[in-house]
Amino acid sequence: MGIVKAEKTPARVAPIFETSVVGWLRKNLFSNTFNTILTFITLYIIYLTISGVFTWGYVDATFVADNRRECYDNSLTGACWAGVIDWFDNIFYGRYPRDQIWRINFGGLLLALWMAPMWMGPVKGKVLIGISVVAFYPFLAGYLFSGGDKGMFMQVMIALALVAFIINMANMVIGLSNKQSLRQFLIRVLGQSTAPDKTQRNILLILAVAAFGAAFFWQSGWGVEGVSWTKWGGLFLTLVISGIGIASALPGGIILALGRRSKLPVLRVLSTGFIEVFRSVPLITVLFMATTMFPLFMPEGFVLNKLVQVIIAVVLFNACYMAETVRAGLQAIPKGQFEGAHTIGLGYWGTMGLIIMPQALKHMIPNIVGSFIGLLKDTTLVSIIGLFDILGMLRSISKDQPWLGLHKEPLVFGAILFFIICFSMSKYSRHLEVKLSAGSRH
Amino acid sequence: MLQGENNMSDQQSLGQLASAASSEVMIEINQMNKWYGQFHVLKDINLTVHKGERIVICGPSGSGKSTLIRCINALEEHQEGDIIVDGIVLGKNLKNLDHIRTEVGMVFQNFNLFPHLTILENLTLGPMWVRKMGRAEANEIAMQYLERVKIPEQADKYPGQMSGGQQQRVAIARSLCMSPKIMLFDEPTSALDPEMIKEVLDVMVDLADTGMTMIVVTHEMGFARTIADEVIFMDEGDIVETNKPADFFGNPEHERTQKFLSQIL
Numbered sequence: 038m039g040i041v042k043a044e045k046t047p048a049r050v051a052p053i054f055e056t057s058v059v060g061w062l063r064k065n066l067f068s069n070t071f072n073t074i075l076t077f078i079t080l081y082i083i084y085l086t087i088s089g090v091f092t093w094g095y096v097d098a099t100f101v102a103d104n105r106r107e108c109y110d111n112s113l114t115g116a117c118w119a120g121v122i123d124w125f126d127n128i129f130y131g132r133y134p135r136d137q138i139w140r141i142n143f144g145g146l147l148l149a150l151w152m153a154p155m156w157m158g159p160v161k162g163k164v165l166i167g168i169s170v171v172a173f174y175p176f177l178a179g180y181l182f183s184g185g186d187k188g189m190f191m192q193v194m195i196a197l198a199l200v201a202f203i204i205n206m207a208n209m210v211i212g213l214s215n216k217q218s219l220r221q222f223l224i225r226v227l228g229q230s231t232a233p234d235k236t237q238r239n240i241l242l243i244l245a246v247a248a249f250g251a252a253f254f255w256q257s258g259w260g261v262e263g264v265s266w267t268k269w270g271g272l273f274l275t276l277v278i279s280g281i282g283i284a285s286a287l288p289g290g291i292i293l294a295l296g297r298r299s300k301l302p303v304l305r306v307l308s309t310g311f312i313e314v315f316r317s318v319p320l321i322t323v324l325f326m327a328t329t330m331f332p333l334f335m336p337e338g339f340v341l342n343k344l345v346q347v348i349i350a351v352v353l354f355n356a357c358y359m360a361e362t363v364r365a366g367l368q369a370i371p372k373g374q375f376e377g378a379h380t381i382g383l384g385y386w387g388t389m390g391l392i393i394m395p396q397a398l399k400h401m402i403p404n405i406v407g408s409f410i411g412l413l414k415d416t417t418l419v420s421i422i423g424l425f426d427i428l429g430m431l432r433s434i435s436k437d438q439p440w441l442g443l444h445k446e447p448l449v450f451g452a453i454l455f456f457i458i459c460f461s462m463s464k465y466s467r468h469l470e471v472k473l474s475a476g477s478r479h
Numbered sequence: 480m481l482q483g484e485n486n487m488s489d490q491q492s493l494g495q496l497a498s499a500a501s502s503e504v505m506i507e508i509n510q511m512n513k514w515y516g517q518f519h520v521l522k523d524i525n526l527t528v529h530k531g532e533r534i535v536i537c538g539p540s541g542s543g544k545s546t547l548i549r550c551i552n553a554l555e556e557h558q559e560g561d562i563i564v565d566g567i568v569l570g571k572n573l574k575n576l577d578h579i580r581t582e583v584g585m586v587f588q589n590f591n592l593f594p595h596l597t598i599l600e601n602l603t604l605g606p607m608w609v610r611k612m613g614r615a616e617a618n619e620i621a622m623q624y625l626e627r628v629k630i631p632e633q634a635d636k637y638p639g640q641m642s643g644g645q646q647q648r649v650a651i652a653r654s655l656c657m658s659p660k661i662m663l664f665d666e667p668t669s670a671l672d673p674e675m676i677k678e679v680l681d682v683m684v685d686l687a688d689t690g691m692t693m694i695v696v697t698h699e700m701g702f703a704r705t706i707a708d709e710v711i712f713m714d715e716g717d718i719v720e721t722n723k724p725a726d727f728f729g730n731p732e733h734e735r736t737q738k739f740l741s742q743i744l
């Protein structure tokens with residue numbers, strides 16, 4: 038005879054230990070005598086550290102002074118932030134002419150505006166926005182920062198960048214107000230919704246060409262004075278180098294990783310060799326090689342400035358690391374995805390671009406952000422080969438006459454700055470991970 | 480198995496589906512051999528499939544069933560013999576391969592849907608990127624096929640949010656969106672919970688009704704009886720027996736077939 042349970046068991050509330058704060062504290066921090074002692078010792082150490090730092094950095098600190106002497110007069114044991122504050126412009130902008138600093142801020146603002154739509158839910162075409170930033174923004178910003186005469190190539194690129202920017206902004210406004218893409222909106226306003234795809238495309242093409250003409254005309258009458266790259270410095274320079282590094286490391290890494298997995302032996306061996314060589318030397322070596330040996334390979338009379346050499350080195354180095362990250366991401370994609378793509382007739386590039394890469398990149402986000410954080414921090418190495426990036430600037434404060442010997446405060450300030458930037462990046466990557474995995478669960 | 484039996488009795492009341500086979504040859508395989516390294520997977524395979532014909536392949540695990548149908552849509556290369564699909568010879572010619580893949584649809588045991596795309600996007604990807612169709616038209620076709628596999632309301636979900644049976648029906652619809660001439664099925668119900676098997680088999684029976692040329696690797700014997708024009712039994716890389724379903728199940732000729740059937744029925 039079977040045994041039958043007559044009634045359904047109702048769900049009960051979880052025991053208090055599992056849910057309340059007190060329960061959590063009891064379980065995790067005060068579960069036995071030893072644990073309790075450890076908890077108190079740890080709390081004491083934390084208290085000592087925080088109160089020490091707080092007294093030094095805030096209570097006893099000097100914020101207004103003309104030189105280090107005055108700081109000491111005020112307090113012997115406190116921090117002398119006055120030196121850091123006095124050097125603020127240098128720390129952020131290097132020796133960029135003070136009356137031109139707006140250009141850097143403006144460039145930053147443009148970038149922020151350009152990328153902002155990527156975080157706005159209803160806006161369409163996010164991938165295109167991302168691509169347009171990488172493809173066009175550098176030219177606009179490059180001219181904004183360095184100024185001077187524009188060659189024909191630069192003029193075209195600047196006009197293109199302007200068109201891309203305006204399209205992007207219009208697309209954002211339409212997306213936010215109408216939940217449509219700019220394309221749909223224009224077609225509807227022009228009353229062509231029922232026209233065939235080809236006509237629609239031609240109309241948009243004509244509009245784009247007209248916009249380009251207008252932008253080209255406008256930019257030819259506009260210019261800013263030249264600022265030599267030797268005047269670039271501080272956080273600005275760090276962000277320029279690491280920004281270019283970040284923007285090109287990912288595409289470069291993808292190309293190298295695909296090369297390494299290619300069926301063509303030549304491509305595979307070249308990519309593998311390239312990746313392994315760069316991965317087996319430290320960045321500082323690559324930087325020295327780039328600045329001392331690179332010129333030897335260049336044709337006679339062809340002089341690259343140091344900044345460009347450094348950027349090339351940083352880009353190559355990071356592309357190689359990224360290639361390995363991408364390769365790991367690709368390996369995590371099940372074979373079935375390739376076969377699924379195959380059966381609907383997608384070729385190599387279609388399969389990679391539409392099916393494999395989007396999934397692989399999603400898995401790789403934590404690693405990619407990790408590399409970006411590493412890249413940002415590694416960029417400070419360029420101060421060793423004589424560029425005044427943020428670290429270079431922070432260290433030169435101690436050589437400035439009024440602030441002679443002021444080492445600690447600038448470096449602490451730099452550490453805080455880096456912590457803020459890197460920590461927010463890593464927090465954001467966590468957030469992205471959660472958001473993306475919520476979208477499509479396996 | 481239970482579901483398969485049910486399905487069989489359902490369909491038997493209707494009688495066996497009328498064969499749609501014509502005399503036009505869709506697939507022709509001559510003396511085909513394939514090796515994985517030193518391992519001889521497929522041995523002297525000969526097979527002719529006519530337009531509208533429905534073939535069921537069964538056989539023990541590892542007998543080369545998957546490999547055979549994967550060779551037909553060029554997912555695997557064969558080393559000897561000829562495979563001619565819709566008049567096109569499969570070989571090293573990449574252009575031919577591209578063409579074949581759009582003519583031959585395939586449904587896998589594990590669905591192989593694209594998890595990062597919605598159901599609708601899964602279906603429109605091929606038509607838009609391979610057939611260069613406009614979005615509106617592609618959407619329309621996709622919805623039409625979703626309707627046919629009876630899940631139009633799920634168009635905006637992601638594959639991960641659906642049951643196995645629903646995913647498999649989406650996979651079938653995805654293939655159909657490319658309007659293939661031949662559909663290959665590799666154990667389409669083997670990864671499914673028993674209560675979902677019938678919904679997928681029903682869709683496949685509907686498809687057979689439309690006159691599609693089909694090759695189905697399956698152990699659903701009820702299904703095989705209902706739709707198959709011919710049942711093929713494979714063992715250790717050989718096609719051991721080819722027979723009409725009634726004879727295959729009622730009166731198998733080869734002793735290996737008899738043994739296999741006694742194990743699974």
Ligand SMILES: Nc1ncnc2c1ncn2[C@@H]1O[C@H](COP(=O)(O)OP(=O)(O)O)[C@@H](O)[C@H]1O
Pocket residue numbers: 515518520538539540541542543544545546547
């Ligand atoms: N990629 C491969 N490399 C080497 N051996 C394989 C590969 N794929 C399948 N095999 C072998 O080929 C045989 C036939 O496999 P398969 O066609 O999948 O059998 P079935 O589908 O009938 O179960 C099996 O013994 C399997 O181990």
Ligand SMILES: [Mg+2]
Pocket residue numbers: 544545546665666
């Ligand atoms: Mg198999």
